[in-house]
Amino acid sequence: MHNLFDDLNPPQRRLMGPGPVDADPRVLNAMSMPLLGQFDPAFTSYMNEVMVLYRQLLRTENRWTFLIDGTARAGIEAALVSLISPGDRVLVPIFGRFGHLAAEIATRCGADVRTIEVEWGRVFEPSQVIAAIREHRPQIVSVVHGDTSTTMAQPLAEIGAACREEDVLLHVDATATISGIDMRVDEWQIDVLTAGLQKCLSGPPGCAPITFNERVEARVLERKHIEQGIRPAGFEAATGMIIASNYFDLTMLMDYWSESRLNHHTEATSMLYAARECARIALQEGLEERFARHARASRAVCAGLDAMGLVRFGDQAHKMANVTGVEIPSGVTGDAVRSMMLEDFGIEIGTSFGPLAGRIWRIGTMGYACRKENVMVCLMALEAALCAHGYRPPPGEGVAAALSAWNEPDA
Numbered sequence: 001m002h003n004l005f006d007d008l009n010p011p012q013r014r015l016m017g018p019g020p021v022d023a024d025p026r027v028l029n030a031m032s033m034p035l036l037g038q039f040d041p042a043f044t045s046y047m048n049e050v051m052v053l054y055r056q057l058l059r060t061e062n063r064w065t066f067l068i069d070g071t072a073r074a075g076i077e078a079a080l081v082s083l084i085s086p087g088d089r090v091l092v093p094i095f096g097r098f099g100h101l102a103a104e105i106a107t108r109c110g111a112d113v114r115t116i117e118v119e120w121g122r123v124f125e126p127s128q129v130i131a132a133i134r135e136h137r138p139q140i141v142s143v144v145h146g147d148t149s150t151t152m153a154q155p156l157a158e159i160g161a162a163c164r165e166e167d168v169l170l171h172v173d174a175t176a177t178i179s180g181i182d183m184r185v186d187e188w189q190i191d192v193l194t195a196g197l198q199k200c201l202s203g204p205p206g207c208a209p210i211t212f213n214e215r216v217e218a219r220v221l222e223r224k225h226i227e228q229g230i231r232p233a234g235f236e237a238a239t240g241m242i243i244a245s246n247y248f249d250l251t252m253l254m255d256y257w258s259e260s261r262l263n264h265h266t267e268a269t270s271m272l273y274a275a276r277e278c279a280r281i282a283l284q285e286g287l288e289e290r291f292a293r294h295a296r297a298s299r300a301v302c303a304g305l306d307a308m309g310l311v312r313f314g315d316q317a318h319k320m321a322n323v324t325g326v327e328i329p330s331g332v333t334g335d336a337v338r339s340m341m342l343e344d345f346g347i348e349i350g351t352s353f354g355p356l357a358g359r360i361w362r363i364g365t366m367g368y369a370c371r372k373e374n375v376m377v378c379l380m381a382l383e384a385a386l387c388a389h390g391y392r393p394p395p396g397e398g399v400a401a402a403l404s405a406w407n408e409p410d411a
């Protein structure tokens with residue numbers, strides 16, 4: 001007898017944590033389309049369309065704009081393992097958990113990793129990063145745009161300009177901000193940017209958009225290699241050290257995503273359909289309108305929390321628009337409130353990690369989940385759960401304040 005378990009029947013939730021968040025039904029629909037062979041001309045056209053769509057989304061002219069199969073950290077690994085030769089110096093400014101992640105990945109790639117840190121809840125003054133670049137003289141800087149662990153967003157334009165001036169390559173992890181907060185790859189002189197679908201793009205986790213410019217292309221081509229077995233006659237590998245990962249070797253992925261269509265992995269067909277639909281939805285809405293919608297939701301969540309007498313976490317001048325951190329009032333058990341919101345209201349919000357574990361909740365308003373009714377229902381549920389756990393906000397004031405903040409004209 002086999003144990004077949006029940007049919008899949010996941011509970012209906014509103015995913016309003018730091019991600020993953022609710023997928024847009026159009027994306028789920030796209031994922032149910034028939035599979036195609038990866039060299040089917042219909043499929044390779046979809047690959048080309050994805051490249052065009054993500055160039056527009058990221059406001060870049062970069063030819064190399066495609067997808068890495070795997071969750072967002074697959075994109076980070078692809079960028080770093082392809083760029084870092086053992087011994088290269090990499091500077092990572094850390095203002096939350098995901099800076100630590102980049103430093104760890106760079107360490108695994110054999111880099112001489114230098115870090116600078118600020119307290120969680122703050123970001124760097126660009127001058128601090130620029131001073132560290134001058135002190136450590138790295139080949140690469142890897143920085144997170146919005147670190148969901150702290151809900152803070154690092155301004156990037158000045159760091160980009162300094163990296164270019166010092167001839168340093170800049171990697172940006174935009175997993176948590178792509179299509180939710182303004183991002184200008186070319187204008188801000190970002191050399192390589194990696195992201196994910198599962199936050200403001202409202203897709204499932206499992207695909208990492210990447211874009212990189214000619215500076216990165218030149219660096220990785222110094223290590224170009226092609227698998228024996230598919231190597232064209234006469235091919236000579238570059239003299240640089242072979243990239244330590246086959247799966248994440250950007251030089252082989254470039255062959256796969258260009259006219260030569262040199263075989264690599266089997267493309268994750270349904271994820272590509274998802275990524276394509278995510279980008280179409282964002283561009284159809286319009287980037288400026290999308291950023292404004294996330295800012296509106298942030299304004300409403302903040303007004304609601306304030307009216308409930310709660311304390312927002314961190315440096316509010318650098319708060320991410322798509323996720324809000326709020327301190328757990330003393331005497332309240334954060335996880336008990338979260339469980340009640342999940343079990344009694346079907347709403348998921350997040351806690352955090354490391355120094356912030358049990359200290360803050362994180363409320364995400366991202367992509368498809370970034371809607372007026374979601375903000376209101378979430379605040380109502382939070383109020384009810386707080387009352388049940390010993391904290392009594394002024395009744396109804398959170399939602400009333402959030403509603404009027406949402407309805408205010410945008411600045």
Ligand SMILES: Cc1ncc(COP(=O)(O)O)c(C=O)c1O
Pocket residue numbers: 018019071072073074098144146147148149173174175176196205206
């Ligand atoms: C800023 C940032 N970087 C990287 C990641 C890691 O992404 P994944 O879990 O998809 O590998 C996350 C996930 O929350 C994130 O918020």
